[in-house]
Amino acid sequence: MRKVAEEIIKAKFCIALTGAGISTESGIPDFRSKDGLWSRYDINEYGYLHSFLKNPAKVWKMLAEMAELFEKVKPNPAHYALAELEKLGLLKAVITQNIDGLHQEAGNKKVIEFHGSFNTLTCLNCGKKYSKEKIDLKNLPPRCSCNGILKPDIVFFGEPIPTKALNEALELANKSDLILVIGTSCAVYPAAALPIIVKRKGGKIIEINREESELSYLADYKLLGKAGEILPKVVEEVKKLMKNRLQKIQ
Ligand SMILES: [Zn+2]
Known part of the structure; x- marks a missing residue:
């Protein structure tokens, strides 16, 4: 937990990729x-x-x-923890495969919805x-x-990922030196390619999942368990470290 918090603080451009696993604790x-x-x-x-x-x-x-x-449904502590990381300036964007809108409801401003959203409809x-x-x-x-x-x-099966979302996600992954992968087994492309892009450019992967996934062999850190329990603890650790550093500087 401490090491993961250090990586988040140290990173120049950290993003998160989330999947169904982050919303199951909200009841989806x-x-x-x-x-x-x-x-x-x-x-x-x-x-x-x-x-x-x-x-x-x-x-x-x-x-x-x-x-x-x-x-x-309502956002759970995992969603709120990511919103807090964004507020602290430590998380640049959330790329999600979910269509439930819970990241925005939790307070995240920069959210890329890979599979679209249920909030709007088109004739x-x-x-x-x-x-x-x-x-x-x-x-x-x-x-x-x-x-x-x-x-x-x-996005229904048989429909492409919206071009704008795909381009933005690829651009973000290319800029990132750290990606948090949360609640997704990374089995479906192109979302699964994002951590690989980060890794290939020398960045690191932190995986937070219930169990090992197809990504695990690539992950630099693995925190296995409920995202709603793990992420708030990581954020606590981040805040503690930031406070200590601030005191040292003063
Ligand atoms: Zn019409």
């Missing part, structure tokens, strides 16, 4: 887990862009359930944007004033 089951969405909804019928386009009313039933869950017919709050989930599928069907701005 990993989509792929046994309680997750894909255990109840067939991924082929609900998860792909072509499934949505073919039968939007059907897929919207699942999306409405998702929206309702996102409405209920498939005219392209008009709507915010989630304005949507009536009682009549599915929700429609635009032009009668076109609304699609949440999340």
